[in-house]
Amino acid sequence: MCTTYRPRLFSWRANxxxxxxxxxxDVKGRTLKATKFIPAGTFLNVDDPATSFYIDKNExxxxxxxxxxNPSAEFYSKLQNYINEYGYESSSTARVGRTVSVANVNTFINHGCSKEQFKVGALLKRTDENYVNFSPLTTRHSELLINSLVVLQDIEEGEEILQDYSEFWDDEKASEFDEFHKRVCGAN
Known part of the structure; x- marks a missing residue:
């Protein structure tokens, strides 16, 4: 982790x-597309945690x-809808809750229906070996690493950028993800 990602994470050439x-x-609402060729192995629009809104699970x-x-409390209802629509459940070594970016276009990356379509993926995955073990890099930069995306396959100019949303779903919510996947992708 330290030798692979740390030097590249803060290098403008690797981002x-x-x-x-x-x-x-017309179908998806909004989608994110490449305006130029993006090579595999680079980070895509690394999100500064300062530009994200975080609300912990209790809040x-x-x-x-x-x-x-209070259904008439329109502001709070709109806030909740915004977080549900554009945010995601976020968990790190320090906190659990929901996060929504207020300044990063990665919010508009849609779910792909097959492995061949997944152009970007989470930098850290819960299934990674030693994910929960102590790491100075993840301790010091946990929000940056957990919310960052790495390009898995070359992305051509004009191509829609898709990812596997199952990376954000816990195992105990697998049935909810299966329902979501069927709704979005059909019987695939």
Missing amino acids: SYKSTVVHKD WDLLDEFVKI
């Missing part, structure tokens, strides 16, 4: 910025309860 654009799509549960009790 792909200003190489994507959000497109309006999320309180917000959920508040919206149910």
